[in-house]
Amino acid sequence: MSALPDIRVMDLSTGVAGPFCAKLFAxxxxxxxxxxxxxxxxxxxxxxxxxxxxxxxxxxxxxxxxANKIGxxxxxxxxxxxxxxxxxxxxxxxxxETYAPGFMDSIGLGYDDLEAFSPGVVLISITPxxxxxxxxxxxxxxxxxxxxxxxxxxxxxxxxxxxKEPGPExxxxxxxxxxxxxxxxLANRDMTGEGQHVDVSILESAASTFAPQFxxxxxxxxxxxxxxxxxxxxxxxxxxxxxxxxxxWEYMWLFFDEPQLAQDLRFATAADRRRRSEEIEALLxxxxxxxxxxxxxxxxxxxxxxxxxxxxxxxxLADPHLDERGFFERGPGGAAMPGAPFKxxxxxxxxxxxxxxxxxxxxxxxxx
Amino acid sequence: xSARLPLEHVRATVLTQAWAGAFATRLLADMGAExxxxxxxxxxxxxxxxxxxxxxxxxxxxxxxxxPFDRNAAFNSVNTGKKGITLDLNYPEAKDILLDLVSASDIxxxxxxxxxxxxxxxxxPTLREANPTIILLRMGAYGSNGPYANFMGNGGxxxxxxxxxxxxxxxxxxxxxSGVMHSDPFAGLMAMSAMMIAxxxxxRAGRGQEIDLxxxxxxxxxxxxxxMRFSMSGAAPQRRGNFHLRMAPHxxxxxxxxxxxxxxxxxxxxxxxxxxxxxxxxxxxSDPRFRDLAGRLANVEALDEIxxxxxxxxxxxxxxxxxxxxxxxxxxxLDATELxxxxxxxxxxxxxxIEHPQTGTFPYAGVGWKLSRSSAxxxxxxxxxxxxxxxxxxxxxxxxxxxxxxxxxxxxxxxTP
Numbered sequence: 001m002s003a004l005p006d007i008r009v010m011d012l013s014t015g016v017a018g019p020f021c022a023k024l025f026a027x028x029x030x031x032x033x034x035x036x037x038x039x040x041x042x043x044x045x046x047x048x049x050x051x052x053x054x055x056x057x058x059x060x061x062x063x064x065x066x067a068n069k070i071g072x073x074x075x076x077x078x079x080x081x082x083x084x085x086x087x088x089x090x091x092x093x094x095x096x097e098t099y100a101p102g103f104m105d106s107i108g109l110g111y112d113d114l115e116a117f118s119p120g121v122v123l124i125s126i127t128p129x130x131x132x133x134x135x136x137x138x139x140x141x142x143x144x145x146x147x148x149x150x151x152x153x154x155x156x157x158x159x160x161x162x163x164k165e166p167g168p169e170x171x172x173x174x175x176x177x178x179x180x181x182x183x184x185x186l187a188n189r190d191m192t193g194e195g196q197h198v199d200v201s202i203l204e205s206a207a208s209t210f211a212p213q214f215x216x217x218x219x220x221x222x223x224x225x226x227x228x229x230x231x232x233x234x235x236x237x238x239x240x241x242x243x244x245x246x247x248x249w250e251y252m253w254l255f256f257d258e259p260q261l262a263q264d265l266r267f268a269t270a271a272d273r274r275r276r277s278e279e280i281e282a283l284l285x286x287x288x289x290x291x292x293x294x295x296x297x298x299x300x301x302x303x304x305x306x307x308x309x310x311x312x313x314x315x316x317l318a319d320p321h322l323d324e325r326g327f328f329e330r331g332p333g334g335a336a337m338p339g340a341p342f343k344x345x346x347x348x349x350x351x352x353x354x355x356x357x358x359x360x361x362x363x364x365x366x367x368x
Numbered sequence: 369x370s371a372r373l374p375l376e377h378v379r380a381t382v383l384t385q386a387w388a389g390a391f392a393t394r395l396l397a398d399m400g401a402e403x404x405x406x407x408x409x410x411x412x413x414x415x416x417x418x419x420x421x422x423x424x425x426x427x428x429x430x431x432x433x434x435x436p437f438d439r440n441a442a443f444n445s446v447n448t449g450k451k452g453i454t455l456d457l458n459y460p461e462a463k464d465i466l467l468d469l470v471s472a473s474d475i476x477x478x479x480x481x482x483x484x485x486x487x488x489x490x491x492x493p494t495l496r497e498a499n500p501t502i503i504l505l506r507m508g509a510y511g512s513n514g515p516y517a518n519f520m521g522n523g524g525x526x527x528x529x530x531x532x533x534x535x536x537x538x539x540x541x542x543x544x545x546s547g548v549m550h551s552d553p554f555a556g557l558m559a560m561s562a563m564m565i566a567x568x569x570x571x572r573a574g575r576g577q578e579i580d581l582x583x584x585x586x587x588x589x590x591x592x593x594x595x596m597r598f599s600m601s602g603a604a605p606q607r608r609g610n611f612h613l614r615m616a617p618h619x620x621x622x623x624x625x626x627x628x629x630x631x632x633x634x635x636x637x638x639x640x641x642x643x644x645x646x647x648x649x650x651x652x653x654s655d656p657r658f659r660d661l662a663g664r665l666a667n668v669e670a671l672d673e674i675x676x677x678x679x680x681x682x683x684x685x686x687x688x689x690x691x692x693x694x695x696x697x698x699x700x701x702l703d704a705t706e707l708x709x710x711x712x713x714x715x716x717x718x719x720x721x722i723e724h725p726q727t728g729t730f731p732y733a734g735v736g737w738k739l740s741r742s743s744a745x746x747x748x749x750x751x752x753x754x755x756x757x758x759x760x761x762x763x764x765x766x767x768x769x770x771x772x773x774x775x776x777x778x779x780x781x782x783x784t785p
Contacts, residue, residue, distance in 0.1 A: 166535035166591055324513070
């Protein structure tokens with residue numbers, strides 16, 4: 001059984017944020033039709049490609065973002081294309097779009113137009129800065145949005161330039177925010193019968209994830225400095241290790257067979273340990289160098305220490321825990337691809353069909 | 369615009385703590401749900417205090433005051449709009465009260481390691497006995513089953529366990545955790561998504577369900593491209609700072625002043641040519657080293673040095689303005705205090721001033737979506753410890769005040785640890 005079989009979605013979006021929003025609808029059972037310009041969604045060129053051979057129908061990211069969708073091509077520059085689009089939108093509960101603010105109005109498919117021929121429709125618009133405000137027409141990428149959100153500044157070494165997170169993270173944050181906004185609007189429609197326009201700003205989606213640090217800065221009047229707790233080297237990689245409680249501090253030294261350090265008065269309290277973190281690191285490193293990441297993780301995590309292995313891509317694909325949970329699915333060329341973002345006992349996530357090839361369902365959709 | 373919030377008909381009883389879980393259930397409260405946060409006096413939310421300052425946030429004026437657990441930025445930022453009660457679930461009568469709350473709720477949520485809920489005797493069948501249509505959200509670090517399910521994890525552990533850390537770092541340098549833990553808030557967004565899906569299904573089918581979210585897995589979703597690339601080619605990704613496979617220049621460049629930076633990204637040869645013109649070096653656009661993307665990627669260090677030469681003596685905002693006037697993506701890198709002055713966020717009302725009884729009035733970060741017909745997010749402060757214990761127990765559950773007094777005297781509920 002799927003959760004959203006009664007929801008019809010028109011996905012007019014390209015790139016990552018909009019398609020990720022529509023993907024969540026599709027993966028949980030909504031009927032999603034994706035329209036692309038005749039030249040295709042740019043993510044068809046993003047790759048990665050099996051054996052590094054670029055092909056518009058084999059892009060890993062395109063497949064990840066657009067599986068479970070029906071795909072048609074439309075030239076919205078033409079009158080015929082716009083007519084077809086209006087017809088498709090008339091049947092939709094949700095329309096997802098990522099055009100520049102004002103564009104949908106300019107082609108007669110703004111929120112008021114849609115509402116007129118599809119009462120109760122929920123229009124989800126995702127743009128870098130939102131539909132309003134002085135920056136609404138500015139250009140942006142994930143890098144520049146991270147810079148403007150406050151997230152870049154804190155990332156990296158205090159002595160070097162700030163770093164963006166790997167992957168198009170702000171786009172995923174915005175896609176999830178857009179999905180939530182759309183689902184909340186549908187829940188509201190259930191109560192009132194009215195649809196609405198969901199205005200998603202990628203900048204605001206990113207900044208929303210900075211809430212704790214932001215309020216901390218407001219409390220202190222000081223910016224949050226750049227940096228993170230260093231990872232500790234071991235035999236075959238790096239681990240993160242956080243000794244929070246008195247008990248776990250003791251367990252750790254018992255594990256390393258150094259019971260006297262567990263009782264050492266220099267490190268008696270959490271405050272002492274924080275102050276003497278460099279001394280502790282010096283004591284730890286020789287012990288860590290004798291163990292692999294996995295030996296440390298499997299030895300210390302059951303003792304309730306907060307420890308993480310710095311997993312490589314290879315490590316993730318070989319990880320017994322992820323394997324037992326069946327997390328990875330198969331994408332283009334049989335490549336491993338992240339699967340269900342969460343497991344639902346009644347309405348399961350499912351991969352029902354691969355992403356559409358360009359124009360794959362043109363005949364089926366426009367013929368019906 | 370209606371004064372109604374969309375989820376006013378929803379009630380959630382939650383044990384969520386720290387960041388990921390608390391943020392997920394804050395989003396419910398933002399959208400109008402009544403969210404009742406349950407803590408124990410003997411084990412308060414760790415984000416009320418106890419972590420190093422970098423993660424646990426800070427007190428106004430650096431002063432914890434008499435009730436530091438009510439003044440912590442970390443807790444107060446991700447629990448806005450909730451009610452707060454205390455119940456020591458080790459007592460059978462407290463557990464009965466919790467199950468009474470569950471029977472009057474639509475959602476029950478927690479983000480402990482998998483062993484905790486069974487230890488509390490609160491597994492899904494028990495909850496469903498109290499409420500046959502309850503939605504249970506479980507969102508521990510590693511999910512509800514599998515060999516790591518009983519392990520505790522925070523952002524500092526989940527980022528490396530999800531592969532993100534192995535990709536973050538400077539060219540030739542070691543892997544790094546991020547400056548804030550990105551795994552937490554993204555897990556929170558995905559958990560809110562899951563709860564909305566479950567609410568939709570329940571409204572149609574009349575059935576609840578159990579949601580099993582692993583923060584490790586939601587985090588891996590953020591680097592789907594790197595996972596697939598490795599799986600397809602076997603090539604291990606390298607740490608390369610802000611390097612991007614399809615854009616160059618693509619970096620944060622140094623600007624005038626100490627620790628000031630501007631982000632610049634050129635998505636096409638055309639944008640690169642316009643950038644050259646803005647820098648006053650139009651001839652660089654035809655330089656064979658930089659003419660096309662392949663050349664710019666191959667010579668990225670020389671390219672970054674050229675752009676840095678131009679940015680170094682200039683103001684970060686002036687650079688961003690100059691490039692944006694030529695439609696080139698650019699933005700000043702803002703620190704947390706500068707963020708509050710971001711004109712775009714200010715004009716759209718992203719920050720909301722909220723008055724908290726123990727800290728005063730501060731701006732709080734909002735959410736990534738705006739609804740045209742519904743009210744903005746509910747802006748009520750986070751609850752002080754046990755603030756609503758008495759009211760929830762008497763008004764929601766109809767307990768006699770004298771019985772609440774009894775629980776209070778025995779430390780089963782209360783407002784001071």
